[in-house]
Amino acid sequence: MRIFLTAIFISIAGLAHAAATDHVFASIDGGEINLADWRGQPVLVVNTASRCAYTPQYDGLQDLYDTYRADGFVVLAVPSNDFRQELASEEQVKDFCAVNFDLDLPMTIITPVRGSEAHPFYRWLKAETGFEPGWNFNKVLIGPDGRVAATFGSNARPMSRPVTSAITSLLE
Template identity: 70%
Template structure:
């Protein structure tokens, strides 16, 4: 009986952990961004906004990406207007980020992250670990196996020790 329960638990855990790899976002560059493309790599998902006091964190996110991308880290920006601080269109967001920050990491289109209209990824994170962004620039680290490895609030700077330590734990 114990071995049967252990098998059921392992199967359920595998399904849950693999779930994050199945989410797709519309890309700000056109087409889709699928988390399954980065299976086996750590992915830092960050809800962003162009008119937020934390917008300067784009510099830190770019530095984090440049530092660890060759080792496998992906940073994914998810612009959202849920806190009413995003620009009016995807084109405006893309231009703002390119001109002011020279971002090279992937970015989605403007995406709801809260409530009934939240993107399924954010609903999944809330169901899995009880984490829901309380403001812009909250960070969710997805482990290479697809589980939520860590979450960080808006105050956590991208190059801070808590984030870099969590990220490097999953790099080659």
């Protein structure tokens, strides 16, 4: 009986982990962005804002995406107003990013990333790792196995050595 219960526990724990990154976001372009579609690929999830001192990092995020996308790497921008620095609507965010940064990376609608209203992905992230965005442009690198490979604060520039090294180690 003990072996049977242990096997059930291991199976349930494995299923819980496997489903952890199977979160769905609403896309700023309409429809959904399902992280399960990128299973087996590294994904950098970044909470963003249009009126932040770190907003110029959009250029670096696009450069990062352009550099590694052919290798299967994805950058997902998650606009959030949790720090009161996002524009009022998804359309304004989309236009702002297109005009100022010529972004073509995937982007969600304006999404809470902290506290009880946080998107389920961010609640999972905090439960799994204790990491919660402390400001805009925090970065979470999800490995091809669906586990958190690294987290970076706002100060980490997208094309900095720590970020690119973490990504390239997952692409090898």
